[in-house]
Amino acid sequence: MGRKLLLENINVPGINTFEVYRKHGGYRAVEKALKTMSTEDVVEEVKKSGLRGRGGAGFPTGMKWSFLAKPEGKPRYLVCNADESEPGTFKDRYLITHIPHLLIEGMIVASYALGAKTSYIYVRGEMMPQIRILERAIAEAKAEGFLGKNILGTGYDLELYVQPGGGAYICGEETALIESLEGKRGNPRIKPPFPAISGLYNCPTVVNNVESIAAVVPIINDGADEYAKLGIGRSTGTKLISASGNIKNPGVYEIELGVPVEEFIYSDEYCGGMANGKRLKAVVAGGSSVPILPANLILKLTTGENRLMSYESLAEGAFASGTMLGSGGFVVFDEDQCIVRNTWNFARFYHHESCGQCSPCREGTGWMEKVLHRLEYGHGKLSDLDLLVDVAKKIEGNTICPLGDAAAWPVASAIRHFRDEFEWHVSHAEEAMGRNYGLAHYADPLPKAETVAAN
Amino acid sequence: MSERVKVTIDGISIEVDAGTTILNAARLIGGDIVPPAMCYYSKLEGSGGKCRTCLVKVSKGSDKDPRPMPKLIASCRTGVMDGMEVQNITSPEVMEARKGIVEMLLINHPLDCPICDQAGECKLQDLSYEHGSEATRYEFERRTFDKIDIGDKIQLHMTRCILCYRCVYVADQLTDQREHGILGRGDAAEISTYIEKAIDNDFSGNVIDVCPVGALTDKTFRFKNRVWFTKPVDAHCDCDKCSGKVTLWYKGEEVLRVTARKDVNGEVESFICNTCRFERKNTSEWTIEGPRKISHHSVISSNHYELLDPPAVIRKNPALKEANIEEFERVTRHY
Numbered sequence A: 001m002g003r004k005l006l007l008e009n010i011n012v013p014g015i016n017t018f019e020v021y022r023k024h025g026g027y028r029a030v031e032k033a034l035k036t037m038s039t040e041d042v043v044e045e046v047k048k049s050g051l052r053g054r055g056g057a058g059f060p061t062g063m064k065w066s067f068l069a070k071p072e073g074k075p076r077y078l079v080c081n082a083d084e085s086e087p088g089t090f091k092d093r094y095l096i097t098h099i100p101h102l103l104i105e106g107m108i109v110a111s112y113a114l115g116a117k118t119s120y121i122y123v124r125g126e127m128m129p130q131i132r133i134l135e136r137a138i139a140e141a142k143a144e145g146f147l148g149k150n151i152l153g154t155g156y157d158l159e160l161y162v163q164p165g166g167g168a169y170i171c172g173e174e175t176a177l178i179e180s181l182e183g184k185r186g187n188p189r190i191k192p193p194f195p196a197i198s199g200l201y202n203c204p205t206v207v208n209n210v211e212s213i214a215a216v217v218p219i220i221n222d223g224a225d226e227y228a229k230l231g232i233g234r235s236t237g238t239k240l241i242s243a244s245g246n247i248k249n250p251g252v253y254e255i256e257l258g259v260p261v262e263e264f265i266y267s268d269e270y271c272g273g274m275a276n277g278k279r280l281k282a283v284v285a286g287g288s289s290v291p292i293l294p295a296n297l298i299l300k301l302t303t304g305e306n307r308l309m310s311y312e313s314l315a316e317g318a319f320a321s322g323t324m325l326g327s328g329g330f331v332v333f334d335e336d337q338c339i340v341r342n343t344w345n346f347a348r349f350y351h352h353e354s355c356g357q358c359s360p361c362r363e364g365t366g367w368m369e370k371v372l373h374r375l376e377y378g379h380g381k382l383s384d385l386d387l388l389v390d391v392a393k394k395i396e397g398n399t400i401c402p403l404g405d406a407a408a409w410p411v412a413s414a415i416r417h418f419r420d421e422f423e424w425h426v427s428h429a430e431e432a433m434g435r436n437y438g439l440a441h442y443a444d445p446l447p448k449a450e451t452v453a454a455n
Numbered sequence B: 001m002s003e004r005v006k007v008t009i010d011g012i013s014i015e016v017d018a019g020t021t022i023l024n025a026a027r028l029i030g031g032d033i034v035p036p037a038m039c040y041y042s043k044l045e046g047s048g049g050k051c052r053t054c055l056v057k058v059s060k061g062s063d064k065d066p067r068p069m070p071k072l073i074a075s076c077r078t079g080v081m082d083g084m085e086v087q088n089i090t091s092p093e094v095m096e097a098r099k100g101i102v103e104m105l106l107i108n109h110p111l112d113c114p115i116c117d118q119a120g121e122c123k124l125q126d127l128s129y130e131h132g133s134e135a136t137r138y139e140f141e142r143r144t145f146d147k148i149d150i151g152d153k154i155q156l157h158m159t160r161c162i163l164c165y166r167c168v169y170v171a172d173q174l175t176d177q178r179e180h181g182i183l184g185r186g187d188a189a190e191i192s193t194y195i196e197k198a199i200d201n202d203f204s205g206n207v208i209d210v211c212p213v214g215a216l217t218d219k220t221f222r223f224k225n226r227v228w229f230t231k232p233v234d235a236h237c238d239c240d241k242c243s244g245k246v247t248l249w250y251k252g253e254e255v256l257r258v259t260a261r262k263d264v265n266g267e268v269e270s271f272i273c274n275t276c277r278f279e280r281k282n283t284s285e286w287t288i289e290g291p292r293k294i295s296h297h298s299v300i301s302s303n304h305y306e307l308l309d310p311p312a313v314i315r316k317n318p319a320l321k322e323a324n325i326e327e328f329e330r331v332t333r334h335y
Helices: A018-023 A026-038 A039-051 A061-066 A090-100 A099-115 A128-141 A174-181 A210-222 A225-231 A263-266 A295-299 A311-314 A339-353 A360-376 A384-397 A404-419 A419-427 A429-434 B021-030 B092-107 B123-131 B166-173 B205-208 B274-277 B299-303 B318-332
Strands: A077-082 A119-121 A158-162 A207-210 A238-245 A251-256 A278-285 A292-294 A329-334 B002-011 B011-019 B055-060 B084-087 B154-156 B181-185 B190-192 B217-218 B231-236 B245-251 B254-260 B287-291
Touching: A018 A099, A018 A128, A026 A099, A026 A210, A039 A061, A039 A099, A039 A210, A039 A225, A061 A099, A061 A207, A061 A210, A061 B231, A077 A174, A077 A210, A090 A099, A090 A128, A090 A210, A090 A238, A090 A251, A099 A119, A099 A128, A099 A158, A099 A207, A119 A128, A119 A174, A128 A158, A174 A207, A207 A210, A207 A360, A210 A225, A210 A238, A251 B205, A263 A278, A278 A295, A292 A295, A292 A339, A292 A404, A329 B217, A339 A404, A339 A419, A360 A384, A360 A404, A360 A419, A360 B092, A384 A404, A384 A419, A384 B092, A404 A419, A419 A429, A429 B245, B011 B021, B021 B084, B055 B092, B092 B123, B166 B181, B166 B205, B205 B217, B205 B254, B254 B274
Parallel strands: A077 A119, A077 A207, A119 A158, A238 A329, B002 B084
Antiparallel strands: A238 A251, A278 A292, A278 A329, B002 B011, B055 B084, B154 B217, B181 B190, B231 B245, B231 B287, B245 B254
């Protein structure tokens, strides 16, 4: 059984109340940080822990904090990104629902480290119950003297606010989130300047994912070295994975980074294997934006080694044969699933969620969606596949924010790895309406890498 | 005193003030290496970065940090660094990306140039001649919008809009109250007045001048004439609201429309008020300065024979070329 840091007490009855949370060692990190550590110490500790952003990009959190500009006379802000809207990801919602004080504790420590006097938690508009839960928890913490003026008599003041968003995927992009928080239309800003220099109300701002902020608590409690012992290589610590799809036990799992993918899917401790005795066809490993991989490539690297659940191992092979850990939205597909339909579904999502600010994404996402719709419903042409790849390439990297890339990757990777199935949808259009392509060769063992004999 | 930095664009070096954007540095050099810009407008703060046609490749970041930038960047919003090396038309990657962007801009554009008043001075038209392909790969119905009426002076054709946001910036920065904005998201985003309402403001007419396409046109000029049949003349008047420096567009003795004066980049020199634009259409109300110089690359100057430098379409055809020389001599004999 892997060690749990965030979800250790998740099943304790009443852990969502201050009283029970405190009894189980809650808010120790606040006491330790505010009373015994300087702000630099906290930043240094997080840096040393190797914690990487849990929202998707995997940028080292400590580095992000140390980039924060500290001009005189300007306030600094910490914003928690709880606009979790990546399809297949639901870990933040789970964390906030059941153990809200962990996030608040993390927010206090992180705000202290950054010197923020006002911090915000930006929650997606659809998560109304979670907003109420957070507000109640904040009121409790404030009544106990952990928020407000002169926290624990240390002279540090902090106000924490919850801000509901309007329910837009794009507002999970940090600059769009800042715009939305300012009360404007949620369009991503053009970078530079980065939020660390000029973010919320043109003041230096750090935007962190819920899980990254929560992870600060065990780092301060147990020390960075203890945290860095967990995990593998540069992927330290634990990660929440939202497992869904055709598995026996879907749900949120806290894993130590470095667990083999095969073990994660088939072990009873985690997903418990495929549901209904079906076979594994494909996996989207980190939320809908990351490249989809067929069964053989997700379980093994091209070298024949096991693929692990870590930032590096999942990305091994880059676009050709790799994917990304992303936000940890682990979606498993069995042999009965249609990849064309799934790709269309993802494309439809990005088409709907594009903000419409820059032209490649505004026009390209809709174009891809229409072509994929045509393919799925049996009106496609073989040339559509190359067209999709080309359109995806024209979007990727040419947009203001990463939504363009996120829209392009699932399409490009699905065609790359499942081209046969797409072609079958064109050549057997009528049949494709009635049944699915099935597993085909997607779980076949990978061919041995040929070694060139020296002569 | 600001610092001077050196930047090289497509092999041409220039020294500019620190903080200048790559696009503006390229404009100082001029010529073919200037990236096209559909949304950036130097006189509107905060504009740019949206259309992505001005993407360039930075092959060397600066003298201090010579690493190239990993992605193509929007030249209108990126400042130059000392020793920076930029590739625009010399980079196949940039040209390919730009072709893609132009295609994206055109897939939902109605291409109704034959009935569009902007034809002849349309940035998108120029852009598609330079970078577009003759056939479309888009096989779906083009996007349409419900027509809305935004007043008796300005005509809105939302189907032609490329969402450059320039008119929004004009309304924010020139008028005392913005009455229109972007509604909706993604490819359903549109320019609108929310609760249908006329845009009525002393400077609202400037949205016509900044619009790069035919989405916002002058209702008082609508369907009166093609721009290349009209003759632009610089004039000024004593106006208490604006500079009063305008271009009058004549057909015969009649002033068909009034616009602000546009520079080589197609940007206005100074914004004008609605009174000058829509009300003063008699020669007697203006002091004429002289003919407006229009770049001979523009189709607007193709009916004017001051220079014997015909457009490419004439140069390539010997018969037309001959006719052009004759016409040139016939017209210029009177001067």
